[in-house]
Each structure stands twice: as C-alpha cells, then as structure tokens.
C-alpha cells in the first residue's frame with residue numbers, strides 16, 4: 001500500500017501488534033472503510049462515517065449504536081444488527097491490521 005497520511009486522535013491508544021486484542025486504536029478504520037461500512041455507506045472514503053471517538057478509544061458505530069447509522073433500521077432489529085455487525089467485522093478478535101504507522 002502506498003504511503004498515506006491519516007489524522008488520529010492524540011489520545012488514541014497505540015496500535016497493538018498484529019494478532020493482539022483490539023484496543024480501539026482506530027488505525028484500520030481511519031485508513032480504509034471495511035466491507036460492511038462500504039456496503040452501507042457506499043463509500044471507501046476514510047475515515048469511515050461510523051467511526052466513533054469515545055474519549056479514550058475508537059469504536060465501531062455499527063456495533064455500538066447501529067440505529068444512528070441505519071435510519072431505516074426498526075428498533076426491534078437493533079440488537080440483532082449489533083450481533084450481526086459484531087460478527088461481520090470480527091470485533092473482539094485479534095487485530096488483523098498490518099498497516100505500519102510512521103509518526
């Protein structure tokens with residue numbers, strides 16, 4: 001991948017080694033919107049529209065508050081949507097981001 005410049009919150013946790021638990025550093029989502037986000041938002045642009053800054057880490061809005069990003073989602077499907085997106089983006093799995101940052 002060609003060198004890119006991304007803006008990342010100064011309080012964001014440092015990117016962990018590949019395979020370590022996700023710590024919400026946000027690097028992957030700041031660099032490129034994932035397939036779930038691309039399908040929903042019809043964009044690859046970065047940062048992903050669903051990327052949330054939580055004051056100490058980034059979170060995926062599709063997992064945290066899907067109804068905020070999918071206006072047509074019935075309230076009764078918010079829970080299943082969270083589960084679906086959680087699985088889809090493999091949240092909670094080890095970090096599979098191999099992007100190397102230069103500061």
Ligand code: SF4
Pocket residue numbers: 015016021022023024025026027028029058094095096097
């Ligand atoms: S998957 Fe990796 S790069 Fe993406 S937010 Fe989690 S720790 Fe950061």
Ligand code: SF4
Pocket residue numbers: 028029032033034035036037048049050051052059060061062063089
């Ligand atoms: S949909 Fe969630 S996991 Fe995918 S790029 Fe956006 S914030 Fe990241």
